[in-house]
Amino acid sequence: MPSLWASAASVAFATLSLAAPAELAARKETMQIKQVAHGTVAKIGPIDMLKTYEKYAKVGAKAPTAVKAAAAAVQSGTVVADPQAYDISYLSPVSVGGQTLMLDFDTGSADLWVFSTLTPSTQASGHTIYNPSTSGTLKNGYTWDISYGDGSGASGTVYGDKVVVGGVTATSQAVEAATSVSAQFTSDTNNDGLLGLAFSRINTVEPTQQTTFFDTVKSSLAKKLFTVDLKKGAAGSYDFGFLDSTKYTGSIYYTPVNTANGFWQFTAGGYSVGSTTTTSGSIGTAIADTGTTLLYLPSTTVSAYYSKVSGASYSSSQGGYIFPCSAALPAFHVSIGGHTFTVPGSYVNYAPISRTTCFGGIQRNTGIGFSIFGDIFLKSVYAVFDQTQTSPRLGFAAQ
Ligand SMILES: C[C@@H](SC(=N)N)c1ccc(Cl)cc1
Numbered sequence: 001m002p003s004l005w006a007s008a009a010s011v012a013f014a015t016l017s018l019a020a021p022a023e024l025a026a027r028k029e030t031m032q033i034k035q036v037a038h039g040t041v042a043k044i045g046p047i048d049m050l051k052t053y054e055k056y057a058k059v060g061a062k063a064p065t066a067v068k069a070a071a072a073a074v075q076s077g078t079v080v081a082d083p084q085a086y087d088i089s090y091l092s093p094v095s096v097g098g099q100t101l102m103l104d105f106d107t108g109s110a111d112l113w114v115f116s117t118l119t120p121s122t123q124a125s126g127h128t129i130y131n132p133s134t135s136g137t138l139k140n141g142y143t144w145d146i147s148y149g150d151g152s153g154a155s156g157t158v159y160g161d162k163v164v165v166g167g168v169t170a171t172s173q174a175v176e177a178a179t180s181v182s183a184q185f186t187s188d189t190n191n192d193g194l195l196g197l198a199f200s201r202i203n204t205v206e207p208t209q210q211t212t213f214f215d216t217v218k219s220s221l222a223k224k225l226f227t228v229d230l231k232k233g234a235a236g237s238y239d240f241g242f243l244d245s246t247k248y249t250g251s252i253y254y255t256p257v258n259t260a261n262g263f264w265q266f267t268a269g270g271y272s273v274g275s276t277t278t279t280s281g282s283i284g285t286a287i288a289d290t291g292t293t294l295l296y297l298p299s300t301t302v303s304a305y306y307s308k309v310s311g312a313s314y315s316s317s318q319g320g321y322i323f324p325c326s327a328a329l330p331a332f333h334v335s336i337g338g339h340t341f342t343v344p345g346s347y348v349n350y351a352p353i354s355r356t357t358c359f360g361g362i363q364r365n366t367g368i369g370f371s372i373f374g375d376i377f378l379k380s381v382y383a384v385f386d387q388t389q390t391s392p393r394l395g396f397a398a399q
């Protein structure tokens with residue numbers, strides 16, 4: 001648990017030592033307060049304060065409002081990221097109005113939308129649905145309509161309701177209830193909706209744009225950041241409000257983010273394939289996107305990669321590069337913020353499309369307009385989506 005320090009608590013701490021009820025002294029119970037060198041003020045965080053009050057509640061200790069407010073205002077938490085087949089996407093349990101749905105956390109979009117009682121049953125069959133009638137507050141006349149890069153989409157109406165992610169609570173989050181979803185969502189029956197983590201400037205709600213879950217809770221987090229620790233074929237996690245040094249090795253290297261398009265957009269530098277030392281020209285504009293499965297790069301980069309894979313070719317019928325499943329795949333190295341990050345070759349063998357032919361995890365970004373560092377890249381690193389400073393930044397570390 002991260003240590004939480006608040007200067008406010010020093011005042012509250014003083015109140016606590018003055019407010020110790022008489023019975024406490026009578027029972028010769030003293031609170032074990034760490035002896036500190038003279039002149040240093042022993043500060044304890046608001047959450048520890050509250051725990052002390054709760055410990056002595058039965059003898060009448062009552063936490064001052066300021067302590068409760070300070071403690072309530074400092075949140076952090078962790079939620080699992082469960083991989084779906086072939087790591088096509090990762091799903092996380094989210095409590096929406098007290099109902100637990102499995103949502104796809106998507107740093108490439110900014111709407112929190114869910115299958116609901118308003119979704120036609122022909123489209124919602126097999127999904128867990130949100131029922132706004134129990135605790136939702138209708139935002140009268142508000143609508144939303146989103147289309148994703150792969151041509152899928154959804155639309156509907158908007159409620160305010162309590163949303164909890166890994167213990168982090170948004171008391172009144174905009175929950176976008178679907179009245180219509182595209183076939184890709186209907187058929188993905190494990191997926192009950194999306195939780196957008198891009199910038200709220202691309203939220204689609206009209207007439208009044210709404211904030212993402214992260215933006216809603218940001219001011220209450222111990223640190224204004226969330227981290228992404230996706231894994232290949234194994235459960236990973238999303239953390240809100242703290243860095244977890246057990247989830248990465250070495251240092252976290254940061255790079256600036258351009259928020260103009262509403263994405264976690266950064267500039268990727270040179271790359272190398274396998275053990276060749278030749279680096280190359282810069283990959284350029286890219287986004288960090290948990291909601292996209294693969295790693296989409298400039299066609300020159302992709303061609304340079306598959307030139308090192310025997311039997312690889314571009315298949316217009318399959319819509320991408322394919323190769324013999326038995327092929328040895330080289331690692332892909334990319335420079336970001338002056339440091340090199342590696343996608344292991346095995347991660348580039350995305351999935352079989354026949355007994356012997358496999359589909360690549362690295363594909364062309366043609367027609368997209370930028371590169372997309374989707375799950376194939378993100379499962380190779382520990383990623384920090386950081387708004388602790390005036391300008392947002394992305395941090396990456398080796399896993
Ligand atoms: C930003 C992602 S979509 C998302 N993560 N919500 C994207 C955009 C364009 C294309 Cl072509 C493919 C994927």
Ligand SMILES: C[C@@H](SC(=N)N)c1ccc(Cl)cc1
Binds near residue numbers: 194
């Ligand atoms: C986050 C978006 S975008 C994308 N991954 N290309 C998405 C996720 C899941 C489905 Cl089923 C359809 C679209």
